[in-house]
Amino acid sequence: MKRILALVLALVMVMACLAGCSSEPPTSGETKKEENAADADTDTGADDTEAAPEAETSEDNAAELTALSADLQTIYDKLDHKPVANDTGKEFRIAVLCVMNNSFWYDVVNGIDEITKLMADPSYNCKVEMITIESHDGQLFAEAIDNCVTMQYDAICTVGTSEAIIPAVDRATAAGIPVYTFNSDVNESTRVCFTGQDLYAAGVKAGETIVDLIDGKGKVAVITGFFTVPAHEDRRLGAMEVFDKYDDIEMVSEVEDHDSNDEGYNYTKDFITANPDLAAIYITAGGQQGVTKALEELNIKGQVKVVMFDFMDEVIDALYNGSVQATIGQDPYAQGANPVCLAYNQLVTGKAEIEGNDFTNLDVVTPDNVAEYFPR
Numbered sequence: 001m002k003r004i005l006a007l008v009l010a011l012v013m014v015m016a017c018l019a020g021c022s023s024e025p026p027t028s029g030e031t032k033k034e035e036n037a038a039d040a041d042t043d044t045g046a047d048d049t050e051a052a053p054e055a056e057t058s059e060d061n062a063a064e065l066t067a068l069s070a071d072l073q074t075i076y077d078k079l080d081h082k083p084v085a086n087d088t089g090k091e092f093r094i095a096v097l098c099v100m101n102n103s104f105w106y107d108v109v110n111g112i113d114e115i116t117k118l119m120a121d122p123s124y125n126c127k128v129e130m131i132t133i134e135s136h137d138g139q140l141f142a143e144a145i146d147n148c149v150t151m152q153y154d155a156i157c158t159v160g161t162s163e164a165i166i167p168a169v170d171r172a173t174a175a176g177i178p179v180y181t182f183n184s185d186v187n188e189s190t191r192v193c194f195t196g197q198d199l200y201a202a203g204v205k206a207g208e209t210i211v212d213l214i215d216g217k218g219k220v221a222v223i224t225g226f227f228t229v230p231a232h233e234d235r236r237l238g239a240m241e242v243f244d245k246y247d248d249i250e251m252v253s254e255v256e257d258h259d260s261n262d263e264g265y266n267y268t269k270d271f272i273t274a275n276p277d278l279a280a281i282y283i284t285a286g287g288q289q290g291v292t293k294a295l296e297e298l299n300i301k302g303q304v305k306v307v308m309f310d311f312m313d314e315v316i317d318a319l320y321n322g323s324v325q326a327t328i329g330q331d332p333y334a335q336g337a338n339p340v341c342l343a344y345n346q347l348v349t350g351k352a353e354i355e356g357n358d359f360t361n362l363d364v365v366t367p368d369n370v371a372e373y374f375p376r
Helices: 002-022 028-067 070-078 105-119 138-150 163-174 199-213 230-243 261-274 288-297 313-321 332-349
Strands: 092-099 126-133 155-159 179-182 193-196 218-224 249-256 278-283 305-309 326-328 356-359
Touching: 070 105, 092 105, 092 138, 092 332, 105 126, 105 332, 126 138, 126 332, 138 155, 138 163, 155 163, 155 332, 163 179, 179 332, 193 332, 199 230, 199 278, 199 305, 199 326, 218 230, 218 261, 230 249, 249 261, 261 278, 261 288, 278 288, 288 305, 288 313, 332 356
Parallel strands: 092 126, 092 155, 155 179, 179 193, 193 356, 218 249, 218 278, 278 305, 305 326
Antiparallel strands: none
16 A cells, blocks of 8 residues: 555656646747847837827928918918917917008018918917007107006017117016017117117118219218117218218208108208208108109209118109119018017027027119119
């Protein structure tokens, strides 16, 4: 009996050993193959996972580019600076403070109007509101800027109409509201960026143009818009720097016409009455149509050389008929659109795209090249 039990016990132990041997770990080569296969499966899965978002992102971008209507796409394509998509989940509000005292501003307002339409698209979700101020009165602009701070606009774009607005600009900045200037600048303020002419350089270019037209000698009269508007002063002083180099150039008068055609008309007649041998008139700002009207009525257009700014229809007409010898552009459309786009991009990204100056072109148009710029 004991022998039988021993035999059974031995048989059980053998069976247990056989079962244990069938579950031994694989060889190192088999282990490596299984790991590689697992890694391959994992890599494939990872690649698929990463590729899917890239494809979706590309599709999203394509959808964003094609989402604009034809009209809005036309506006987008015209812009010097392109707005980024608003991925913040916020609706932004931008105030634009603009003068409207002569026809030059029509093209500025056109730029503001078009960027306003574009910003209203859901891709940008930004409300732009224009506040029109009738004159360059710095106190009115300062009060408007303070009101915009109180109304909690996210950004402010304004004509840098006078040094009187500097404290208000600085208060807005201190409140966390970025301020962008256009057309005229207050660069001693904390504004982020100015869009417009390199105004002093524009004055120098105008002065050099007049010197060439009168061969560096003769009497010159200057009509500026406002002595208190930095843009007008920079243009005046830039030209004066040039005139001061010529002993044979005599300054007979410097007046301000408050951007008024009526005042420009009256001053021009006064100049000619007092100085029948007047060689040139330089106009730094508005009132151009009054000047050319006076010269045409006196039947002396072309005898007195006239240099001015901007490309309004009446100025182009005067180039074609010989009343004006040169006009210098400043891209008013960009002055209206650029600061709004730059301010909006800063709100979305948290960083200013441009700091300092966003200068527009200084194209000089004369009777010789007017047909290239404005063909008829």
